[in-house]
Amino acid sequence: MPERAPSTPLDDSFERYLQDKGKGRGGDGGNYRRNAARELERFAEWAAGDRGADDWTGIVPDDADRGPTFDDLDERVFREYARHLGGDRGLKQNTVQTYYRYISAWCGWCVNEGYLEAHYAQRASAMAPLPEDDGRKPGxxxxxxxxxxxxxxxxxxxxxxxxxxxxxxxxxxxxxxxxxxxxxxxxxxxxxxxxxxxxxxxxxxxxxxxxxxxxxxxxxxxxxxxxxxxxxxxxxxxxxxxxxxxxxxxxxxxxxxxxxxxxxxxxxxxxxxTFDQRTLAELVREELAERGERPEAITEWRDEYARDLLLALDEDIRPPxxxxxxxxxxxxxxxxxxxxxxxxxxxxxxxxxGGRRGMGEVLVRAFGYTVAARYLDNSEEMVRERYSHIEAGELGDVATEALEEVDSHT
Missing domain, CATH: 1.10.443 (hpI Integrase; Chain A)
Known part of the structure; x- marks a missing residue:
């Protein structure tokens, strides 16, 4: 994966991201691409200071004469954007959540592509200002x-x-x-x-x-x-x-x-x-240097391997x-x-x-709440609450069967 410069403008990544997310030949179609493009444009305008409150000047330092770059992004930026989305704009709570998810998905893609070091948008502190999804049931x-x-x-x-x-x-x-x-x-x-x-x-x-x-x-x-x-x-x-x-x-x-x-x-x-090349490259260089290897020797050693992970395996340089x-x-x-x-x-x-909850569904339906609670390492009370929709459905079936039984005798 090529390393991206922190000074890369944010919007330089948009078209590649939208092509990856789009449908059809060249990734030019699809509802998701269209909606994501709209939200990325809004995010870029906000980051540049063109949206938000009257006193909002964007995420670029005041002494910098340029547009927003990846070097300006951290979890505090996404926290501010979550707060901006949840402000007094008349948006429903689930709409705010949806708009933020478009930006969060782009952030995750940027991590994979080497633009960012971490998925800042998914940090708990970044998502804290987002409104609760009222009325959402565990099911x-x-x-x-x-x-x-x-x-x-x-x-x-x-x-x-x-x-x-x-x-x-x-x-x-x-x-x-x-x-x-x-x-x-x-x-x-x-x-x-x-x-x-x-x-x-x-x-x-x-x-x-x-x-x-x-x-x-x-x-x-x-x-x-x-x-x-x-x-x-x-x-x-x-x-x-x-x-x-x-x-x-x-x-x-x-x-x-x-x-x-x-x-x-x-x-x-x-x-x-981790298979992250940047992390492994730094780890290998530091470990071999601590073992007394010269920088020139380390470079030659690394050149003998297609990937630093394979060198780490051979030399027991344990990655995180x-x-x-x-x-x-x-x-x-x-x-x-x-x-x-x-x-x-x-x-x-x-x-x-979702994998954990999916197994919970399977276990509750097959063996009941007690067995599911043991497997899920939860209290039975919590499992009953989290999967209450299953019991509600089963009780509905019982009620239906009871009504049919009564109707057959009238």
Whole structure:
């Protein structure tokens, strides 16, 4: 991924983003593209100081004679924009949420493309001024349906199988760097498959699975935390203690084949390491320098590898786990490439928490609230509240059956 200069103007990214999001040949069509283009234009005008309150001058420093650039963006900017959207403009609460999601989706894309270092728009502090979605019931929150779960897992499984087959069937005379590129592609596809399967079937909270930059205790699960033979995984729970989570059968094979392909130097390696090239490049340079290598030697060493991740594996330079923001970006990418039909007011992709809620739906319907509560690591009371729409539907069926019974005797 090419590194983008922080001085790049914001609107330089708009057309590429809209092409990626658009439909049809060249990405020129589609309702989403049209709506996103409108909101990006509004955001750019606001950032330049052309919208907002009378005293609003934009996000560019007063002593700078230029337009807004990526260097001007941080979570405080998105917080101010959320406050601007929620101001006295007569917009409904769900409309404010929708407008902000267009900008948030662009922000996530900018992270993937190297324009930004972090998904600032998804930070809790940035989203805090957004109005609450009044009247939203727990059942209205995203939960992956069986069709969506199967579509996504089938997609990542096919991608991983194809990538691994391509890597393992290279001719003997293949250029070493080309073979390394094949291994890297296979590792990335296998990691994505394992991540999706874990999120889809374990109901583990994404914050328990991956790294939280603001909490050193949440450093992401490592291979030493997994017992594939026993079907369990140790995670740091929301209740601030370590606990064992179940790894059901569908998860074991993707994890086992992924581990075999990665062959981590030690069990202390993260199960889901970052593949961000900028992060890995800095990590490799710093670690090798600490080991006494000269800058020239480090450069030559890195040139022997197609990707720094492969050098890190060979030299046991342990990378950090991906973050929860990273997982959201991965799922956004995979939801798009899988062309999954998603009709939800808040998310245009299969969000990580939707996998947990989807499994909750399955467990409540199949085994009841008590079993579901144990699997979800929640109280039965909370599970009953969160999935109250299921009980309401079942009671409706009972009422219908009762009415039919009465009617048949009258």
């Amino acid at each position: 209205d929150q995203q939960a992956w349906t069986s069709e969506q779960r199967h579509a996504l897992t089938r997609h990542v499984d096919e991608r991983a199988r194809d990538a691994v087959e391509a890597y393992t069937t290279f001719p003997e005379d293949t250029d070493p760097l080309d073979k390394q590129r094949g291994r890297y592609a296979a590792l990335k596809a296998a990691r994505d498959r394992a991540l999706v399967f874990v999120l889809a079937y374990t109901a583990v909270r994404v914050g328990e699975l991956l790294r939280d930059p603001n909490d050193p205790r949440r450093r992401g699960v490592r291979w030493e935390d997994l017992s594939l033979d026993d079907g369990s995984m140790d995670v740091y729970r929301k209740k601030q203690q370590w606990d064992a989570a179940s790894l059901p059968d569908p998860v074991i094979s993707p994890l086992r084949s992924y581990r075999q392909l990665m062959d981590p130097p030690t069990d202390r390696w993260p199960v889901f390491p 786990s991906i973050t929860t923001d990273g997982a959201r970006s991965i799922l956004q990418r995979l939801s798009e490439t899988a062309e999954i039909d998603i009709n939800h007011p808040k998310h245009d992709y299969l969000a990580p928490h």
